[in-house]
Every structure is written in C-alpha cells, then in structure tokens.
Amino acid sequence: MIAKKQLRQNTKKYWKHLSFKQRQAYQKDLMAQLLALPEWQEAKVIAITLPIGGEIDTQPIIDAAKSSNKVIVIPKTLPGKQMVFGILTDKKALKKSAYGILEPGEDAQWVAKETIDLLVVPGLRFARNGQRLGHGGGYYDRYLVDFTGQTVSLAFPEMFVDEPDWEVTTYDLPVNKVLVAKEDEIK
Template sequence: MLNNGLEGELIDKKDLRKQQIKQLQKNQLKTRTEGVELLKKLQETPEWKNAKTIATTVSAPFEVPTTPIIEAAQAEGKQVYLPKTMPHRQMAFLPFTSSEDLVRSDFGIPEPVYDENLVNQEPDLVIVPGLAFAEDSNYRVGFGGGYYDRFLAKYSGKTVALVPSTMHFESADWEIKEHDIKIQRLILVD
C-alpha cells in the first residue's frame, strides 16, 4: 500500500499519475501475477456471476492483464464490450469479437470500430481501469482524460476494479473532486 510519505498532505493527481506509471512499469511481473488472483476473486463475486454483459479495456503492459478476463467471460457465455473513445471525452462501448477487428485509437489503445447500432451504454458490469484506488472510499485516479468519470456519471449498472498491490492505497492521498465517481467494489490482493 503506497502513500506519498507526506502526512496529511494531498499529492497532486498529475504527480501521482507519473509516480504510479513508473511504479507499475517497474512492477509489471508482480501486477501480472496478482492479476491471476484478482481474476479468480472477480469470478466469485455476484457482480460477475449475474452479469451477461461485461465491459473492460484492452490493458497496457503495466496493468492487470485483461485478455484472461475477456477469455473467462467468453468461456462463460458473457458478451464482452470494449470502449471506443469519442469526441468531447465521451466513450461508447461496443462488442468485442476478435483482436483482429480492433484499431488503434489516437492514444495507441486498441478499440472496436464504431457502429451506432451496436453501442451498449448499460452493460451489466463495468471493470474500471485506473492507476490508484483508495480502499477506504473506493475513489480512483484514472489516466487523466475524464472519460470514465463522464461515463460513470450516467451509468446505472455495477462497477468493480481489480486492484493490484501497486495501485492499492489505504486512503485517497489525492484531492477528491465533485466529478470523481466511486467504484462500487474494489477487488484487492490478499
């Protein structure tokens, strides 16, 4: 569990993002290993068991790997949705069919091709990515674009986050703003 070492002082989110990306890049193997445990725990939750549609992302090398999550969901007959970034920092979730059908976004992230007829903005479960998660409040620090906070402000389904030890904070060492959205369930490493 990280903390900025400054008792009572809040760390700037931009600085925290830089710090976290460095830490995550240094600890990729640990995060991947912990990802196996986190997936098992996810599969035991009622949110996962009851979901017929699941939204996740294509993970970066330093994040919890999402390929095993996608494969597990598909093996259980669940429909997987991936985000497509849209203008005005919005997202649309579209069905995942295969990796070959994905195209790189302006951010270099593989995304589905947009088709208005296939958009699902209310999947049963959204697995929310981030860089830091506060155990006591369920707030997160994302990558800074605000895409997920904007989406989650209108979303009424279930949210979870898989939190490896490098992303785990006992409490939010950063400023919580009005637009920040809590994650309903954090799944932590033992």
Template structure:
C-alpha cells in the same frame, strides 16, 4: 507534502512498470479468481472491460474467461468531447490504434449504459472505499455519471492508495467495489 493528481498518476504508473513479472502474474491471477467469485460477475450477461495497456492489469485473460462462459464482452471506443461508448467484442472485430496508442474497435454493436450489467473500471490507483485515480482524460468519470450498473475495479497491492492521498473532485465517480489482495 501533497502531490497533484498528475504527479501521483506518474508515480503509480512508474511503480506498476517496475513490478517483478512473476510476482505481478501471480497477483493478477489471484485478482481474477476473486473477480470470478463475485455475485456481480456471476450474474452478469454483458461485461464491460478494457483492452489493457502494457503497464495495466492484463485484461486478456478476463476477456477470454468471460467469453468462454458465454458472456458478452464490450470494450470502449472514444468519441469527440472526451466521451466514449462500449462496443461488442467478437472474433471478427477489427481494431484501429488511437493517438494514445490504444486499440479500439472500428465496428460492432454499441451497447448503451442500461445494457451493461457489470463494468470492470480501470485506473492507476484506488482506495479501498472506491476512490479512483484514472488516466486523466475523464472518459470513465463521464460515462460512469450516467451508468447505473455494478462497477468493480481490480487493484494490485502497488495500486492501493491511502484514503485522502488525492482530493476528490466534483466530477470524480466512485467505484462500487475494489478487489484487492489485502488480508481480511
């Protein structure tokens, strides 16, 4: 039986919400350590991250780590026609909540796709070869279609999907690297 992307999305979000908190924190910490060891992270001056929602991998530690290392962090702000841009995150950044319940920066310098060295791409589920099941709005797929820099996604074990679990569509963008906790 095949499921629609919408059905799969709901199932993966439910699985994320059911994770044991302590297990999840340990897994997130291990994923972060793996990320920090990647050449793409070590060589990046400008890193794009999201402000995570409650069921997503917590990006606050990643943001703090990047800023502590002196890197510039940019976060997304949505625009009309399901477009987005990335705005520099600073101590004095002011935020507003969108209709989706997501915090977005109200002000700040906008960085173009060619100014971002590394984008940590969020998603609901991933395959090891970089297929990504996003949140359904297509914002990241549209942005990634014009972004040439490095892309990495972090996948908790419960977010790892089998190849072919969903059908890739023409507009779907592949992530350059998916970091998992799978044994190599």
C-alpha cells in the same frame, strides 16, 4: 495531498519495477476474486478495457468471460471526452485510437449503456471508498454519471490506499468495489 500527475508517474514506475512473478501472482489473485463476485456471475454483458502496456492484463478475464458465454464490450472514445462500448468479436476489426489503444471500428455493434451489467473500471490508484485516480481524461467519470450497472476496479497492492491522497472533486465518481491483490500471493 499529492499532485495527481506525480501519483500517476509513481504508479507507472511501480508497474515497471514489478517482477514477472509478482505481476502474474497479483493478476491470478485479482482474476479469482473477480470471478467469485456475484456481480460477475450474474452479469451477461461485461465492459472492460483491452490490456495495455504496464496495466493489469485483462486478456485472461476476457477469455474467462467468453468461455462463460458472457458478452464482452470494450470502449471507444468519442469527441467531447465521451465513450461508447462495442461488442468485442474479432480483434482484427479493431482500430488504434489517437491514444494508441485498440478500439472497436466504426462497423462495431454498439450496446446501450443500460445493457451493461458490470463495468471493470481502469485506473492508477484507488481508495477504500471506491474513489479512483484515472489517467486524467475524465472519460470514465463522464460515463459513470448515469450508469446504473455495477462497477469494480482491480488494483495491485501499491495502487490501493485507505483514503484518497489526491484531490477528489465532485466530478470524480467512485466505483462500487475495489479488488486488491493480496501481498501474500507471492512465494
């Protein structure tokens, strides 16, 4: 087993060393895979994070969802490592969290957990069985405890392993699917 902290650092280094061309090709492939899923096509409400430095750029996914008249909701962190999701309308209404992430403001329209059809769960490392290594806050694991919609995560090739190489606890909840960008997408 590799320490979670070390794996998180390794993934962030990997992101920094990806060429623009590699990153673009991987993101294009992941978006195509996601949009082809029946879970995506049937979803009316999709939960996703806004793009943050180094991670997979979710903006094209958000744009595709909006052009398909899907409702996009984004997370807001709360005390006690809890989260709620609010409808993404105008980016000007967003506020920076303590973590430096844009979140819905207090006047956002919040959605009930059971109305979210598909949750795109972020992470740093993923295993074939759906286990994920997140940023370490436990927000998503707590949220997923009673989440009944579908879950999917997106991974660049170096973020995916056959078996978890980190310690998995009973609190670590897997996602339904992990989509992995194909290596051969780079020409």
